[in-house]
Amino acid sequence: MAVEVVYRSSRDLERLFMDKAEADRYDKMLELAEALSEALHKAVPSISEEQLEEIGIFMAKNRDLFAKAFRGPVDVLSELNFDKG
């Protein structure tokens, strides 16, 4: 038996990481996902909480591609991978 260090994002206490950099990336992804969900909730109030969360996480996981698409040209979105997980 031994004590070990694990890392987690304060935005998701369930998920533990052995690697601090990985925990940081996860936290940054969740931060963007939450900000997107919040903005889209205000813009389109009829979207459900669950859909908002899915949209936010999907876009945040693909933030580099979306950053490019928002700057244009938009066809970079054809590189999106829609597999879950």
Add this chain to the structure above:
Amino acid sequence: MAVEVVYRSSRDLERLFMDKAEADRYDKMLELAEALSEALHKAVPSISEEQLEEIGIFMAKNRDLFAKAFRGPVDVLSELNFDKG
């Protein structure tokens, strides 16, 4: 009476512009909106057609802010204006 030139985007035949540059900007906005709607439809199939269109247009109209948010830091989204129109 006289003949005059008006401009429109092939993505929205209803809306006519007197100014070509304005028509171009509108066309680019719709192009991004459609690409976003399509991507989000694949990612979260339960979102309705109408919601997808609203999300796409909202994000595309605010493309500069979203481009910044995707690059980070995300708090630029606090500058979003949620008034319709």
